[in-house]
Amino acid sequence: MIYHFTWPPFIVFCLFVGAVLAISFYFGSKAKSAKGYYAAHGQIHWFVNGVAFAGDYLSAASFLGICGMIAFYGYDGFLYSIGYLAGWIVALFVIAEPLKRLGKFTFADALDKKFNSRGIKLAAAISTLIVSIFYLIPQMVGAGALVKPLLGFPEYVGVVLVGVVVVLIVVTAGMVSTTYVQFIKGSLLVIFCLILTVMILNRGLTTQGEPGAHEFRTAKLEEVLAKPGAQALALDGDWAIKPGETFALYVRVKNDDGSITTWRRTAKDAPMVMETQTLASIKGADFVNGLPKGQGPGEADLAPVGRISKLPDGKTSTGPLGPLQYLSTLQNSEVVLWGSEVLKAKDGVKTTVYYPKPTKGSAIMVPGGSPTFAGVSPKYTKPDALLKKVDFLSLMLALFCGTASLPHILIRYYTVKDQAAARKSTVVGIGAIGFFYVLTLFLGLGAMTSGAIDITNNAMSAPLLARTFGPMLFAVISAIAFTTVLGTVSGLILASSGAVAHDLMTNYLQMEMSDHAKVRAGKIVAVIVGIIAIILGIMFKEMNPTFLVGWAFNVAASANLPALVMLLFWKRTTKQGITAAITVGLISSLAWLLLSGPAYTSVYHLDAKNALAPFSQPGIVTIPLGFLVLIVVSLLTKPQASVERRAFEAVGG
């Protein structure tokens, strides 16, 4: 879809970014020491910290990715919501209080407090850097996807803009400004998503599209071909009749105006056909339905999609609905989802065909609708069905274990004054995050039936849904989404900055630095990590943010969780065991991901069938591997004299 620059979103966007920067400069004067820069002096109020947890955690993947996934595939996106929230249980019940007691500025501090081992410092710092950078990529990709429709700029401009603003936030005041940016962002996100949800419920469900919206037709093939001026095109390459079939799946008709309408049979060899949309790239130029992509005369653009085709009892509109009524009505309706496939003609031209898939609501509200989770559907009968189920279990395990292992989340425990505050702020965080995730289901389903979806970009589903309620709500939601990216990226860059300047330079390399020099080193690292994030955000722009975040959770859980948990609960743990567990967890999960099918397809552009990893999510193998390595190495190495007592004390024994 083509997006145009409009003033309201731009003005709201500038106000948001201006406010965020003003906060940063205001707090900049108060954060001169290392403790102020990395841990906000440990003086943040627990409630502010709790909402900031939500602001830190609810990233572009949560807001844009999950809403987009629900809008395109239904319930599967909600599985991410559930997994992301469940991870907070590990953080609250297992990690929060001991971590707060053991640490100072970073996650490595906590791991290393008992041992004073350079090996642990190095391994934990590298793990923090890699996990944070993995997590940064989807945030930057999300920023690029947002700025395009919001400001009309190309994607790379969005990525650069986020990079520059975030580096300014972090460099000016470190954790203090980052906390308040995240607090504001977390509050705004939850409040405006609630407003949007109330509007969705108040509008109810309807089979009628927006006035002037393109009506996709279903017709008899003979009528399509008999239309005056219509000229059926010859089909070759992937378009041609498949072996064993009587008719080709597609029929392509050239119209009077030069456009090409591509029709797809409703079923194999069926006489009825449905209108599709096509996008082809020829010598660098895009063509939509056979015409140059554009909105002028003689040009065409992809039409927005997503609507209900049948409501229960033959109704055309429901009027306002309660939350449960909304879900049950949708469950008993029929919704037009859209699929896509790429077909290559004999002349080498590749065309993406987007085709309607009328789907029962009851099939949308159960797991297995998306390509990611297709293997859990009872309808999936391919030989790799069991591996697909293991892949699903692995992802859900990684989401459960990953939250409490994310360095940028863990450092937030050092911004409050004591363990009680750490506990209370986690409960506030769970409340805000859980409530938001409940709303994602309504936002996603609202977008699915709004008639506003951009078929090429599911990440834009939530802002485009907001646009159906007016340009100002679109402006505000888009600006909040952009602030969402700012808040999370700030936390990530700060975590990376702490890992390099505090863990590596000060603790591992034992560089003598004054407090002021430590802060300056942290700021320089923040600038460098910001530049790396910008480059990676541009490189990975085609990957789905939610999927990439799933990868970050796998790496974090595999590398960090075994070390954290065993340090706290197994008194025989040794420094060698911790170092080995982090190293093996990190390398094994990274290697697995880089040898998985999705990496082959999206990163190397190779056939996923040749991937060496049997399934894409490594957590189910690499998390237990981390625990196993830690236990074996600890048993083989001698603990320090006082370690047993200290480790026991960690859980308060």
Add this chain to the structure above:
Amino acid sequence: MKSDNTPAGAGNEDVGLPRNARLGLGLFFLYLLIYAGFVALNAFAAEAMGKPVAAFGGVNFAIVYGMGLIIAAFVLALIYMALCKDIGDAASEGER
């Protein structure tokens, strides 16, 4: 006066922490059980997830269980917070 090298939480140890930790682990395993049941049902009995639940206006089991998990997390968190406070207070009383 603490220096900048003092951990932010040092000197504020909770007296009731051993019991807090045990309580935390108990609640963790309870939630783990509910979460594992949800994941296993989705993976191996996805058709069961599609069954409508009359008590929730006919909304299917997948949604009810999923929403239930989100609400359960918050409820358990509140229980934990309330009980931790009681334990801390009781321990403090005992110290006096």
